[in-house]
Amino acid sequence: MKAGAKGSILVTGGAGYIGSHTVQALRRRGLQAVVVDNLVTGHRAAVPPDVPFYQADIADQDVIEEIIHTHRVEAVIHFAGRGQVSESIAKPDLYFLENTAKTMQFVSNLIAQGVNTIVFSSTAAVYGSPEAVPIAEEAEKKPLNPYGLSKLMIEQSFEWLEKAYGLRWIALRYFNAAGAALDGTLGEHHDTETHLIPLVLQTALGLREMVSIFGTDHNTQDGTSVRDYVHVQDLAEAHVLAVDALKTGLASGAYNVGTGRGVSDRQVIETVTQETGVCFPVQEKERRQGEPVELVAQAEKIREAIGWQAKHSDLSTIISSAWNWHLRYPSGYQGDVSNH
Numbered sequence: 111m112k113a114g115a116k117g118s119i120l121v122t123g124g125a126g127y128i129g130s131h132t133v134q135a136l137r138r139r140g141l142q143a144v145v146v147d148n149l150v151t152g153h154r155a156a157v158p159p160d161v162p163f164y165q166a167d168i169a170d171q172d173v174i175e176e177i178i179h180t181h182r183v184e185a186v187i188h189f190a191g192r193g194q195v196s197e198s199i200a201k202p203d204l205y206f207l208e209n210t211a212k213t214m215q216f217v218s219n220l221i222a223q224g225v226n227t228i229v230f231s232s233t234a235a236v237y238g239s240p241e242a243v244p245i246a247e248e249a250e251k252k253p254l255n256p257y258g259l260s261k262l263m264i265e266q267s268f269e270w271l272e273k274a275y276g277l278r279w280i281a282l283r284y285f286n287a288a289g290a291a292l293d294g295t296l297g298e299h300h301d302t303e304t305h306l307i308p309l310v311l312q313t314a315l316g317l318r319e320m321v322s323i324f325g326t327d328h329n330t331q332d333g334t335s336v337r338d339y340v341h342v343q344d345l346a347e348a349h350v351l352a353v354d355a356l357k358t359g360l361a362s363g364a365y366n367v368g369t370g371r372g373v374s375d376r377q378v379i380e381t382v383t384q385e386t387g388v389c390f391p392v393q394e395k396e397r398r399q400g401e402p403v404e405l406v407a408q409a410e411k412i413r414e415a416i417g418w419q420a421k422h423s424d425l426s427t428i429i430s431s432a433w434n435w436h437l438r439y440p441s442g443y444q445g446d447v448s449n450h
């Protein structure tokens with residue numbers, strides 16, 4: 111595979127939901143991307159055919175070294191990992207291995223090869239159940255589940271890698287990623303879907319019998335949990351800005367990526383009904399284990415540091431963009447839809 115004239119940005123997990131939108135955002139800026147993904151949850155069809163793609167594990171040192179040298183990798187955006195809270199409670203070892211140990215192996219390899227700039231997918235789950243919302247970056251970190259801990263350990267380890275080896279890093283703590291590409295080319299397809307918005311849309315499409323609301327007796331405005339949904343295209347943009355900022359000297363650190371606006375589970379369901387014009391069955395269920403009631407970001411720090419703010423994250427744009435994609439591709443990337 112031939113390297114471009116410029117250096118490249120290595121996107122791990124670039125065949126996944128947020129990673130594929132970020133590859134698209136990098137290309138829009140004229141930047142070269144190269145993707146490594148083992149396709150455990152990702153889709154080959156989510157990566158354009160002209161983007162160099164390696165089907166491999168991030169812990170495969172030989173492949174990573176080959177990519178770094180062939181494509182003159184200058185910086186890394188690291189999405190590869192597992193992201194299901196309930197699975198992490200059932201299989202904590204899988205999360206500490208896949209998210210923590212393999213990331214450490216990977217980053218250690220990067221440093222050995224002279225790549226010292228990384229933007230990392232962290233999560234609001236590092237905060238656990240916050241004492242107050244909106245949540246500031248400095249708030250106490252007490253993850254409620256192995257998933258959150260698996261990411262927090264990496265953030266903390268980066269501080270030591272910076273002191274020892276000069277690693278330059280930004281951890282982006284996403285709140286809830288949602289929506290689909292506004293041009294209709296990319297969307298969210300997880301074979302095991304746990305996220306509220308795609309589950310509700312699949313119910314509206316008739317692919318599921320009903321949608322469940324987990325917990326209706328919380329101390330919130332309508333009794334259901336509250337989240338801060340960020341359009342995936344806004345999230346992608348935050349990564350592009352973060353790489354730029356590290357290249358131009360911004361200090362390492364962790365940033366929330368959210369809107370500062372809370373949306374309840376019931377509001378999501380009502381907005382889907384309005385946007386789609388479809389009524390569907392909803393059942394009320396017990397709260398899920400290891401889940402915080404309310405997660406809303408304090409979103410100023412990232413705006414001040416790198417000039418990022420959400421542009422497409424109003425709930426109706428999130429839901430209409432996702433609905434368009436689900437209507438167009440009801441089986442997602444199955445059958446290798448040619449999205450590009």
Ligand SMILES: NC(=O)c1ccc[n+]([C@@H]2O[C@H](COP(=O)([O-])OP(=O)(O)OC[C@H]3O[C@@H](n4cnc5c(N)ncnc54)[C@H](O)[C@@H]3O)[C@@H](O)[C@H]2O)c1
Pocket residue numbers: 122123124125126127128129146147148149150151152153166167168169188189190191192193208212231232233234283284285286287288300
């Ligand atoms: N979706 C969210 O709301 C959300 C919120 C906070 C944090 N995150 C984190 O952001 C990242 C991306 O999330 P997503 O929703 O796009 O998930 P995703 O499952 O769609 O994407 C993850 C990608 O990484 C790949 N992958 C996993 N393990 C790998 C490995 N060992 N080697 C190579 N490739 C591997 C998968 O095949 C997949 O393509 C994850 O690390 C997740 O924990 C997601």
Ligand SMILES: O=c1ccn([C@@H]2O[C@H](COP(=O)(O)OP(=O)(O)O[C@H]3O[C@H](CO)[C@H](O)[C@H](O)[C@H]3O)[C@@H](O)[C@H]2O)c(=O)[nH]1
Pocket residue numbers: 193194195233234235284285286287304305306307309321322323324325335336337375398401405
């Ligand atoms: O069938 C469902 C699915 C979800 N929900 C509710 O919908 C909201 C959003 O739930 P998601 O499963 O869509 O997302 P989570 O907030 O649980 O998880 C997200 O945020 C986490 C941080 O807490 C992690 O970062 C994780 O990767 C990311 O997907 C929650 O209030 C949840 O209780 C339901 O009521 N019914």
